Amino acid sequence: xxxxxxxxxxxxxxxxxxxxxxxxxxxxxxxxxxxxxxxxxxxxxxxxxxxxxxxxxxxxxxxxxxxxxxxxxxxxxxxxxxxxxxxxxxxxxxxxxxxxxxxxxxxxxxxxxxxxxxxxxxxxxxxxxxxxxxxxxxxxxxxxxxxxxxxxxxxxxxxxxxxxxxxxxxxxxxxxxxxxxxxxxxxxxxxxxxxxxxxxxxxxxxxxxxxxxxxxxxxxxxxxxxxxxxxxxxxxxxxxxxxxxxxxxxxxxxxxxxxxxxxxxxxxxxxxxxxxxx
Numbered sequence: 647x648x649x650x651x652x653x654x655x656x657x658x659x660x661x662x663x664x665x666x667x668x669x670x671x672x673x674x675x676x677x678x679x680x681x682x683x684x685x686x687x688x689x690x691x692x693x694x695x696x697x698x699x700x701x702x703x704x705x706x707x708x709x710x711x712x713x714x715x716x717x718x719x720x721x722x723x724x725x726x727x728x729x730x731x732x733x734x735x736x737x738x739x740x741x742x743x744x745x746x747x748x749x750x751x752x753x754x755x756x757x758x759x760x761x762x763x764x765x766x767x768x769x770x771x772x773x774x775x776x777x778x779x780x781x782x783x784x785x786x787x788x789x790x791x792x793x794x795x796x797x798x799x800x801x802x803x804x805x806x807x808x809x810x811x812x813x814x815x816x817x818x819x820x821x822x823x824x825x826x827x828x829x830x831x832x833x834x835x836x837x838x839x840x841x842x843x844x845x846x847x848x849x850x851x852x853x854x855x856x857x858x859x860x861x862x863x864x865x866x867x868x869x870x871x872x873x874x875x876x877x878x879x880x881x882x883x884x885x886x887x888x889x890x891x892x893x894x895x896x897x898x899x900x901x902x903x904x905x906x907x908x909x910x911x912x913x914x915x916x917x918x919x920x921x922x923x924x
């Protein structure tokens with residue numbers, strides 16, 4: 647997998663750009679590139695749709711598209727997606743129209759997305775992987791998902807893929823919660839902080855913080871004065887966690903020392919004053 651280790655960058659540090667790849671499938675949409683796989687073009691992006699955006703699509707993409715609306719509203723084939731609404735469209739799923747009243751949308755492609763004109767779903771579409779629409783503001787929270795996970799958190803599933811076994815969920819934690827053991831996972835773990843703060847071993851994340859963590863990277867522990875809400879994804883299978891055996895005192899004032907590739911390390915330092923998640 648050709649993505650760099652990012653832990654962590656504030657998305658507000660990244661410029662809004664016109665992407666040659668995205669312009670071919672969503673003309674006029676501005677992009678913040680969170681991370682890109684140099685090998686297959688898979689990417690994690692913030693997409694900014696202007697108010698009044700409209701496009702007749704009538705195509706299928708050759709990439710899986712997964713999205714979570716951070717702010718505003720988009721409409722795809724008549725289905726409205728408001729704040730904290732989610733969808734997962736596997737490669738080969740047909741769309742005919744796309745519009746927006748103005749929105750910021752966290753979007754993931756598993757490879758470089760290219761479009762093929764079509765009037766229906768591809769014969770290769772894995773229909774069991776389609777998630778047409780989930781409103782994360784509805785439904786119950788689940789808890790007790792790991793006996794070693796510090797109490798005071800809840801999870802809402804967005805996706806548990808029946809083919810790839812990858813997972814996507816929203817995690818919420820209560821204020822003044824913290825852990826005391828570092829952990830690691832056998833799969834890629836990716837996250838975007840939606841609200842609140844997250845204090846970790848490499849600094850303090852605020853809304854808009856993003857990380858891409860390769861498998862087997864020891865990290866944490868984490869805590870939060872405010873409580874928080876964030877979107878998590880795995881790549882390579884379901885999440886499982888191995889905790890280090892020994893606890894440690896929690897540090898509420900860590901030094902800011904993120905792990906970043908050179909191009910992100912060269913960005914202007916985040917001043918901590920931006921409270922929006924984009």
